[in-house]
Amino acid sequence: DAGVTQSPTHLIKTRGQQVTLRCSPKSGHDTVSWYQQALGQGPQFIFQYYEEEERQRGNFPDRFSGHQFPNYSSELNVNALLLGDSALYLCASSLRAGRTEAFFGQGTRLTVV
Amino acid sequence: GESVGLHLPTLSVQEGDNSIINCAYSNSASDYFIWYKQESGKGPQFIIDIRSNMDKRQGQRVTVLLNKTVKHLSLQIAATQPGDSAVYFCAVSGDSWGKLQFGAGTQVVVTP
Numbered sequence: 426d427a428g429v430t431q432s433p434t435h436l437i438k439t440r441g442q443q444v445t446l447r448c449s450p451k452s453g454h455d456t457v458s459w460y461q462q463a464l465g466q467g468p469q470f471i472f473q474y475y476e477e478e479e480r481q482r483g484n485f486p487d488r489f490s491g492h493q494f495p496n497y498s499s500e501l502n503v504n505a506l507l508l509g510d511s512a513l514y515l516c517a518s519s520l521r522a523g524r525t526e527a528f529f530g531q532g533t534r535l536t537v538v
Numbered sequence: 539g540e541s542v543g544l545h546l547p548t549l550s551v552q553e554g555d556n557s558i559i560n561c562a563y564s565n566s567a568s569d570y571f572i573w574y575k576q577e578s579g580k581g582p583q584f585i586i587d588i589r590s591n592m593d594k595r596q597g598q599r600v601t602v603l604l605n606k607t608v609k610h611l612s613l614q615i616a617a618t619q620p621g622d623s624a625v626y627f628c629a630v631s632g633d634s635w636g637k638l639q640f641g642a643g644t645q646v647v648v649t650p
Contacts (some may be wrong), residue, residue, distance in 0.1 A: 458638075519636055526587050
């Protein structure tokens with residue numbers, strides 16, 4: 426049973442560019458959340474998707490957007506990249522109905538230069 | 539708003555000793571608490587969770603204690619091993635969707 430998978434694992438982008446990160450949830454999970462983790466800090470909640478709709482959003486600008494597909498996979502899009510967007514982006518999946526524990530992927534390390 | 543804090547940024551422990559990692563939270567509506575372990579270059583790994591209707595839960599070599607009165611939880615690791623070296627995060631949730639608020643993390647260093 427595959428856990429949460431994220432792609433790509435690393436990427437480098439230039440300021441002002443746009444990036445799309447992808448996440449496949451753990452089998453059986455229907456809810457996907459995205460977190461940003463700056464170096465040396467705890468993960469910060471970006472947003473959460475359930476039934477293809479954004480259900481909650483953290484304190485992140487509109488440059489951060491997302492999508493959830495019918496197969497529960499999800500994308501995180503960031504427009505107009507800033508140097509400060511450099512971080513580890515984590516995807517977590519869970520089962521909404523039972524409010525079970527969230528399982529994390531290995532993350533995507535984004536570097537903005 | 540919610541704030542989650544850890545009491546020590548780094549904990550150095552000798553192999554075989556017990557480790558205790560502490561976490562304080564501020565929102566009394568928090569009802570679900572998780573401890574994660576994160577090794578370098580990896581995503582957080584679920585260790586153990588506890589809900590607000592409990593004050594203690596045990597797993598394999600780990601115990602989580604919850605004190606709702608003072609809004610404090612702790613993670614105890616028995617017989618700490620080199621493989622336990624990592625950053626440990628507490629995460630707190632207080633809403634129906636399970637949004638997690640993380641602390642800054644405690645680096646556990648196991649010395650021989």
